[in-house]
Amino acid sequence: MGIINNLINQKVNDKLIEEALYFKQYYKLEDNLQHRISNSINYFYGKEIWEMAIASILEGENILLSGPKATGKNLLADNLSQLFGRPQWNTSFHINTDSTTLIGTDTFIDNEVKLRRGSVYECAIHGGFGVFDEINMAKNDAIAVLHSALDHRRVIDVPGYERINLHPATRFIGTMNYEYVGTKELNEALVSRFMVIDIPAVEDEKLMLILQNEFPDANQEKLTQFAGIFLDLQLKSENGEISSKSIDLRGLIGSLRTIRRGLNPELAINMGITGKTFDVYEKEIVGDIIRTRISSKWGTEDIFPEINLKVSL
Incomplete structure (x- = not known):
């Protein structure tokens, strides 16, 4: 059973499904990025959660999936990539994740210094869905570089290189489990840039x-x-x-x-x-x-x- 049939069986709003399919058809994708689209055979279950996520993405919003362990946050992120037909770049935050991990870092290629693009850079130019796994474990300097990409400006300034305008299909999906050791409370400036979807414990x-x-x-x-x-x-x-x-x-x-x-x-x-x-x-x-x-x-x-x-x- 495909993801569309699954959503229909869950009685997800027909109009939202139709608009998600239009989004997929409207924003064409290069063949070399097809492998980055999630192709899961498992699906997230939760009609209201699905409708909130789809509506937010259609309106150009980024979403933050919050909830306890084993509630399907990452599965939902994969399913959204699959539904909208967008390539996915994943970043798992930990103590060593910094701004260069996200945007990129200088490297020496063919006798010249070039930027080795990070996950957020690639996501921004290709119209991908960037998944920030356990975003509440991120260091402040790593998150600060994302503010202009996550709000209405939708740009990334790369020092010494160029100003990147985000592709119109680009969205960011954060996941957070507030029970894990090493997590911290997200600051208001970051949370304000997301639509927050609280995923309840599995029933x-x-x-x-x-x-x-x-x-x-x-x-x-x-x-x-x-x-x-x-x-x-x-x-x-x-x-x-x-x-x-x-x-x-x-x-x-x-x-x-x-x-x-x-x-x-x-x-x-x-x-x-x-x-x-x-x-x-x-x-x-x-x-x-x-x-x-x-x-x-x-x-x-x-x-x-x-x-x-x-x-x-």
Whole structure:
């Protein structure tokens, strides 16, 4: 199922979908940049979130996706690149990310000094979607160079080189998880340059849609138990009983993939969930939750009954 069909099934506003497709057709893209368009087979679920994001991008706004761990912020950013047909440049902020990482730095090529373009520079001239992952971990000097690109001016001044006017299709998408160690509060000047979309924690219905889309061949009753593990851990974390380390949707999906491959479910869930925390006491709590949901007697055929059928055929 393509992304358009998925949005239609989620009952996303038809007019917004049509205008997003017009945007894609209007801003043509060079063949050599096609590989930078996200081509995910997984989709973000959340009608209102989708509508806010699409409407903001159509109006020329940059968006900031804020929310706890495992809510699909990066998946939504990928899906938006796919929907609008725009190349994507990703920047993961950390302590060593500075302005040269974003804009570029001098380098010696063919016996002369030239600018080696950074991700924001490339995004600006090609009309791409620039994703700033964990933007609240960025240093102030790294963010300061972006202010003129993120507001109404839509320009970047590169000292010693040129003034870059942003391509009209260029948008920036920030993601932030306010629970991670090393994060900080964003200053008002930066936040004012984004439309902020707060993504809530994953709920039962949404989680099952994600898992069913990823594992249509799974036993639905057993799949519900795996979803229950995630939701139970999420509740424990919200109540302050454990950290958020074991609340890992990627880990849960990875566990189910290895089970489908033939790995024992207990070993798989230990890799994908339990192993994400290194505190002995927390491991015991996580293990207890898993044991209430997953039987030690289960094998691959219990969770993916069609696997053995395919092999026998």
